[in-house]
Amino acid sequence: GAGVSQSPSNKVTEKGKDVELRCDPISGHTALYWYRQSLGQGLEFLIYFQGNSAPDKSGLPSDRFSAERTGGSVSTLTIQRTQQEDSAVYLCASSVPGLHTDTQYFGPGTRLTVL
Amino acid sequence: AQSVAQPEDQVNVAEGNPLTVKCTYSVSGNPYLFWYVQYPNRGLQFLLKYITGDNLVKGSYGFEAEFNKSQTSFHLKKPSALVSDSALYFCAVRDGGSQGNLIFGKGTKLSVKP
Numbered sequence: 001g002a003g004v005s006q007s008p009s010n011k012v013t014e015k016g017k018d019v020e021l022r023c024d025p026i027s028g029h030t031a032l033y034w035y036r037q038s039l040g041q042g043l044e045f046l047i048y049f050q051g052n053s054a055p056d057k058s059g060l061p062s063d064r065f066s067a068e069r070t071g072g073s074v075s076t077l078t079i080q081r082t083q084q085e086d087s088a089v090y091l092c093a094s095s096v097p098g099l100h101t102d103t104q105y106f107g108p109g110t111r112l113t114v115l
Numbered sequence: 116a117q118s119v120a121q122p123e124d125q126v127n128v129a130e131g132n133p134l135t136v137k138c139t140y141s142v143s144g145n146p147y148l149f150w151y152v153q154y155p156n157r158g159l160q161f162l163l164k165y166i167t168g169d170n171l172v173k174g175s176y177g178f179e180a181e182f183n184k185s186q187t188s189f190h191l192k193k194p195s196a197l198v199s200d201s202a203l204y205f206c207a208v209r210d211g212g213s214q215g216n217l218i219f220g221k222g223t224k225l226s227v228k229p
Contacts (some may be wrong), residue, residue, distance in 0.1 A: 004158075033216055043205065045216035058217060091158060097214050103149070105219060106158040 004107035015075030021077040038088035082114045121220035136191040138206030145211040148189040155205040196227045
């Protein structure tokens with residue numbers, strides 16, 4: 001079946017512009033995660049959605065970052081007034097929470113470059 | 116606080132030799148442990164996980180890992196390395212008592228030479 005998809009695969013933007021990154025999780029996966037992978041920082045958790053519960057936003061680095069998940073499926077990560085330090089690969093993952101099923105499957109990522 | 120340590124930035128192995136990529140963790144509850152592999156310009160691919168049960172876990176591409184509670188370790192192993200195993204490997208953990216995100220190690224670059 002189809003895996004997690006993300007778009008765009010690459011995004012180049014100018015400092016100060018807003019960007020939107022999209023994630024389509026695996027069908028039927030109720031949990032969705034955003035992570036950021038940058039040089040020297042490894043993989044950082046950003047935000048977690050589970051079903052209809054309030055999202056866990058504890059990893060968002062600043063109030064310029066926000067995310068939503070519409071209809072329990074597709075998610076959009078928005079970065080406002082981008083800064084050069086926002087340059088990174090943004091990874092989305094989805095899973096089915098449960099003792100033996102809770103494996104996160106990752107998309108290919110969106111490489112964001114802020115000039 | 117949860118944390119994962121991968122003490123080696125890079126591991127070099129000759130093709131055909133056994134390989135080990137080390138991981139130690141810290142978590143307050145029961146650990147759920149994962150290994151992922153990342154090839155250049157690709158996302159993370161799931162290799163294997165330990166949730167409960169047998170301490171030796173077998174996964175994709177001939178990899179296995181052993182959960183050692185007393186040493187808080189979850190080292191990744193393969194009996195005979197292939198050049199195609201060359202990639203970046205990430206260990207991750209989360210507290211089994213709660214849902215949520217994984218905590219990742221910094222990653223270990225595995226280089227297998229012919």
